[in-house]
Amino acid sequence: MPFDEEKQIQQLVSLYRRGFEEILRIIVEKEAKGQWTQYWRDLLLEVRAILQQLDQYADQWIEQTIGQVYSQAAAQTAVFLSQLGIEKLARPEFAQIHQRAIDVVAQNMADNLRDATQFIGRRINDVFRRVGLEQIGRKLAAGQTWQDMKQKVVQQLLDRGQTAFVDRLGRKWRLDAYASMVTRTTTREAASVATLNTCQEFGLDLVRITTHYPTCEKCASLQGKVYSISGRDSRYPKLTDERRPPIHPNCRHVLVPYVRELDDNAEETERLSNQPLDRDPRSEAEKQTYAEMRDAVTIATNRKRAREVLYNEAAPLEDKLKAARKLQRSYEKTGQKPKGRDAAILKQYRDWLDEQNLVKRVGHIEPKMFEVIAGNITTNEVVLTKERLKHIMEKHPGEWEALEPYLAQALKDPDYILRDKKRRNTGIVIKKLEQENMFLALRLQTADEMPGRKNSIITLFRISEKRLKGYLLRGDAVYIKIKPDKI
Ligand SMILES: [Zn+2]
Numbered sequence: 340m341p342f343d344e345e346k347q348i349q350q351l352v353s354l355y356r357r358g359f360e361e362i363l364r365i366i367v368e369k370e371a372k373g374q375w376t377q378y379w380r381d382l383l384l385e386v387r388a389i390l391q392q393l394d395q396y397a398d399q400w401i402e403q404t405i406g407q408v409y410s411q412a413a414a415q416t417a418v419f420l421s422q423l424g425i426e427k428l429a430r431p432e433f434a435q436i437h438q439r440a441i442d443v444v445a446q447n448m449a450d451n452l453r454d455a456t457q458f459i460g461r462r463i464n465d466v467f468r469r470v471g472l473e474q475i476g477r478k479l480a481a482g483q484t485w486q487d488m489k490q491k492v493v494q495q496l497l498d499r500g501q502t503a504f505v506d507r508l509g510r511k512w513r514l515d516a517y518a519s520m521v522t523r524t525t526t527r528e529a530a531s532v533a534t535l536n537t538c539q540e541f542g543l544d545l546v547r548i549t550t551h552y553p554t555c556e557k558c559a560s561l562q563g564k565v566y567s568i569s570g571r572d573s574r575y576p577k578l579t580d581e582r583r584p585p586i587h588p589n590c591r592h593v594l595v596p597y598v599r600e601l602d603d604n605a606e607e608t609e610r611l612s613n614q615p616l617d618r619d620p621r622s623e624a625e626k627q628t629y630a631e632m633r634d635a636v637t638i639a640t641n642r643k644r645a646r647e648v649l650y651n652e653a654a655p656l657e658d659k660l661k662a663a664r665k666l667q668r669s670y671e672k673t674g675q676k677p678k679g680r681d682a683a684i685l686k687q688y689r690d691w692l693d694e695q696n697l698v699k700r701v702g703h704i705e706p707k708m709f710e711v712i713a714g715n716i717t718t719n720e721v722v723l724t725k726e727r728l729k730h731i732m733e734k735h736p737g738e739w740e741a742l743e744p745y746l747a748q749a750l751k752d753p754d755y756i757l758r759d760k761k762r763r764n765t766g767i768v769i770k771k772l773e774q775e776n777m778f779l780a781l782r783l784q785t786a787d788e789m790p791g792r793k794n795s796i797i798t799l800f801r802i803s804e805k806r807l808k809g810y811l812l813r814g815d816a817v818y819i820k821i822k823p824d825k826i
């Protein structure tokens with residue numbers, strides 16, 4: 340069976356993803372019973388077992404795959420050079436050089452992956468210790484402490500990205516994204532080193548860095564250049580470690596053998612190879628295309644992560660809502676319409692929100708009356724959400740029952756409209772009742788807010804004549820109804 344590098348990479352990365360998900364699942368689901376320290380120890384044991392298993396899988400993978408990647412690149416280079424009539428030098432020490440190169444690359448990869456699993460194991464342990472200490476300081480009743488502590492641990496581990504791995508350069512990675520980066524970068528590195536050593540085995544001193552379009556600012560000044568491996572060919576710069584691809588994580592550049600006689604533009608290549616590295620040679624169009632490609636990758640990653648949460652039955656509701664918003668925004672950003680499963684799941688999410696938010700349409704306003712408070716009012720509809728109704732019932736008992744019958748009339752035909760000095764885009768609708776006055780705070784829906792929303796009642800209660808006079812004397816009114824008998 341032919342060797343499929345991409346498939347191998349995908350396999351290892353999906354193992355890391357499953358391991359990561361498994362750790363989160365254990366943290367969320369493990370039942371909190373018995374002693375805190377016992378619970379902590381048991382949980383850590385389970386997490387460590389998963390991390391250890393990942394390390395073992397990784398070791399196996401590295402042993403099988405890195406050698407194959409290396410051999411494949413070495414063989415390709417050898418075939419290419421042989422076909423040109425270039426012969427392998429009789430230098431038996433190269434067998435050892437190849438083996439040592441494979442060992443070094445493999446060891447680096449194993450170390451890098453172990454950094455991540457060890458880091459995460461330590462982090463989880465730290466969170467437990469910290470939460471434990473905090474709680475001891477607070478001296479809560481025993482039963483209560485227990486649930487609180489577990490809740491805290493879960494929250495800290497999930498919310499604050501504590502399960503993310505911070506690499507030596509301070510960048511944050513999710514375990515599977517990090518494994519993917521390490522794997523891709525290492526396989527590129529194995530291929531580059533294999534090419535390099537095989538060229539030397541054949542006595543060829545020149546290598547070229549491949550060219551890709553579009554490319555990043557780091558690789559742009561390096562790609563297409565020819566380097567002298569030994570540094571003895573004065574026509575080209577010496578190949579140093581910084582110039583040897585991969586240049587950065589996930590870099591796709593590799594080295595290929597360079598035979599000057601085969602290059603129709605040898606002069607031009609030589610000139611290019613000696614260009615300084617501190618200048619970005621890319622055209623504006625290429626920079627733009629590269630940025631767009633990066634954006635597309637970011638969007639694809641965001642969508643993938645959002646779907647992982649949304650399609651996961653066990654994910655908490657709060658996380659699902661966050662993920663749905665993320666998915667929704669990714670579509671808003673590109674102006675695309677969600678399709679298929681995404682469309683279905685986003686519709687579910689909107690329906691759910693509507694169900695939570697929209698209790699009833701309570702009436703209509705005349706937007707012109709509110710112009711001084713907010714320009715660009717986009718709708719005359721007024722709604723009351725479940726959340727606000729709850730607020731009114733709890734904070735102003737009895738008011739809803741008393742005022743509901745007059746709502747529609749008050750909105751349509753207010754006696755006064757006051758400016759709300761604390762809240763933006765909000766007006767106070769005053770309606771005179773037989774005894775007192777209705778005070779209704781109304782949030783206005785303008786063009787610069789989330790589209791699709793309606794004007795919405797914030798709060799509702801009765802105020803006395805005296806208090807109303809106070810507002811009017813202060814000059815808060817922006818609209819006063821003219822009584823017919825005063826015309
Ligand atoms: Zn690059």
Ligand SMILES: [Zn+2]
Nearest residue numbers: 558590591592
């Ligand atoms: Zn690159």
